[in-house]
Amino acid sequence: MSGEHSYQPVTQEIAGQLQSIVGGKNIIFNDVERMQDYSHDEVADPAYAHMPEVVVKPQSAQEISQIMKLANKYRIPVTPRGGGTGLSCGAVPVLGGIVLSLDRMNRILEIDKENMMVVVEPGVVTREINIAVQEHGLFYAGYPMSFESCFIGGNVAENAGGGRAIKYGVTGHYVLGLEVVLPSGEIVEMGGKRLKDVTGYDIIHLMVGSEGTLGIFSKIILRLLPLPTATAVLLIPFENATAAVAAFPKVIARVGILPSAVEFMDSLSVETVYKFLGETPPRPDIGAMLLVEVDGTSREKVDGDCQKIGEQFLESGALDVYIGNTPTIERKMWNPRLKLAEAFKAICPVQSLEDIVVPTARIPDLIRELERLSQKYDVLIPCYGHAGDGNLHATPVMKPESPLDIWKEKLPSLLTELYQVVYRLGGTISGEHGIGSKRASYLPLVMNPDLISLEERIKQAFDPLNILNPGKIFPLRRNRYK
Ligand SMILES: Cc1cc2nc3c(=O)[nH]c(=O)nc-3n(C[C@H](O)[C@H](O)[C@H](O)COP(=O)(O)OP(=O)(O)OC[C@H]3O[C@@H](n4cnc5c(N)ncnc54)[C@H](O)[C@@H]3O)c2cc1C
Secondary structure (H helix, E strand, C coil): EEECCCCCCCCCHHHHHHHHHHHHHHEEEHHHHHHHCCCCCCCHHHHCCCCCCHHHHHHHHHHHHHHHHHHHHHHHCCEEECCCCCCCCCCCCCCCCCCEEECCCCEEEECCCCCCEEECCHHHHHHHHHHHCCCCCEEECCCCCCCCCHHHHHHHHHHCCCCCCCHHHHHHHHECCCCCCCCCCCCCEEECCCCCCCCCCCHHHCCCCCCCCCEEEEEEEEECCEHHHHCEEEEEEEECHHHHHHHHHHHHHHHCCCCCCEEEEEEEHHHHHHHHHCCCCCCCCCCEEEEEEECCCCHHHHHHHHHHHHHHHHHCCCCCCEEECHHHHHHHHHHHHCCHHHHHHHCCCECCCCCCCCCCCCCCCCHHHHHHHHHHCCCCCCCCEEEEHHECCCCCCCCCCCCHHHHHHHHHHHHHHHHHHHHHHHCCCCCCCCCCCHHHHHHHHHCHHHHHHHHHHHHHHCCCCCCCCCCCCCHHHHCCCC
8 A cells, every 4th residue: 555546466467467468488487586686676774675475576667667568557665676786675675575685687779979979767776877888988977886887777766976066976977878667657758969969858867867666768878088097095084074075176177177076084083994904094193084086088197186286285274185196196195995884884783874965165154063962862973975066975884782672663853863964964875876755755844845845746747646656755655646
């Protein structure tokens, strides 16, 4: 039951019909052990998991279409699933029914060098796109940091961002065309190999970020860029977070060079991750740290840019500047940032990975508020992430000595207060991970009720029976259309 919509269970007979669409090997039914993998994404808390009734693995838009028609006929919820790396439970079948896994639709259909575009199926692992296009001197720039395991279809559904969004933007900037199976089962094409297109509504950008609630992508046309061939990394310690955040925009304005990434770590993050790695931080007095990456097509130019950026950071209050321009040193400099989530999991796996975003100039205010909330609720709240675009993974972590039931009791109030703070600072609750079911009940804290109602009516126009990925984005009580 979802609101006033009741769904039917997946019976043996319906499973038989699904099997005749996708073939016997491509369905999992009555097999709890194998279905377990499809009951969760990368959100660690098992309370968010939910078992599907059946998993199907179609291989074409036509097969997806037949599944959707069948789901409408019997009123069965369908949850699309990509790589399952999501961090908002978007691919979790919260109301049971069918999980529609896209992992068999994993072909790169065309590398169009002349138009600098690539046509892919949704189940291609994002990293594979760059492996395939780099030999042509091309590059897909919209990828998130999970690029080794997420699928491009999941990236489009979440409008994934990542470390390099400051220079290259997010997934949606690169989506030029989509083939979409609508909830009704109709197959439609949107956009195409065109860099400009204002014919009708900009429906592609309604589909991008729709979290699998408006349609299932079966083919994607992506724009490519020339491949940057040189990179360098600057590791820049500061006395405190305010100094780090204030320095960054000044430096960029003065040197006129846009870095490809600017990552931030507060003092708790720096201290914890170096301890976890068994390494000593570059200085003992680090109150915050920036990692700045510069890329380009010439080694000389990138090294020159790094010199200029480094000098300006020193003039703007940095304690020091360390530059690395070989793959080994760059990897070593990135390592603390990449190991942060693991380091805090080692302290305590009970945590709530957040994805808030604020205007970059408000990051110091946010950090002060995080310190206040950390004391009030007696939890750790490290703050790290993509400082270049204000998208920070402020993550409440349970203190290992605290009882679990107290944590569970206080987490909703802590999250409510955190989201209210973020909203007050001009930000919102998700910059790249999406709302899914994890944050759905908090949406009214940051979104006007009239806007929520408009978005619900858009969902209703696409999916009158609320078959496709119900229980996502909108608070459950709001899934009532009639
Ligand atoms: C270690 C780690 C690092 C991460 N780093 C980043 C980061 O830098 N930036 C970032 O944005 N995210 C990041 N994420 C989150 C996650 O990887 C992204 O949200 C990613 O886009 C999810 O892709 P997926 O294929 O795993 O999708 P899934 O988790 O399988 O699904 C996500 C959503 O997409 C929908 N969906 C999937 N395929 C389709 C399709 N073909 N058609 C329609 N809907 C579909 C699902 O229904 C669901 O709502 C990270 C996650 C991890 C674990």
